[in-house]
Amino acid sequence: MTGIELSRDDTERVVEAIKQYFSDELDRDIGGFEAEFLIDFFARQIGPHFYNRGLADAYALFSEKADELGYLVQELEKPPA
Template sequence: MSEALIRLDATERAELAIKLRDYCDREIGVEIGNFDAEFMLDFMISRLGVLCYNQGLLDAQAAIAKRVDTLTEAIGELEKSPPRR
């Protein structure tokens, strides 16, 4: 798949890069610049993005299946029996 699954606008990208820089500095004691943070962000999105995307699809599919089951039960409750002679 050549098209990116997750696209960030410039503001989102800048905010995430700052958070990534802060995280690296605070949690692992490594200072990185904007370029490195954006490069790392691209790498993480390309590797993790597809996993998150696919999990989102599975979650949506499960939610829809649950709703369909509920509707199927509701329709079954509406079913009438033919009169007995």
């Protein structure tokens, strides 16, 4: 896969969701083996995009909180005597 593995339970849930989607939306049946290949394909193709987006969001939040912390520390400063 891509270095990130789904648990067996998560894989089974996603496989069932893919099979249901193919049945409902595309009027086609797909087996579990094929659905697992789709999971691997999408994980390789779009997984890095979502991973990088998650990192960017985490960095933005961290930066925001670090700025807030900086302001709080400045408020603790005492005037010189």
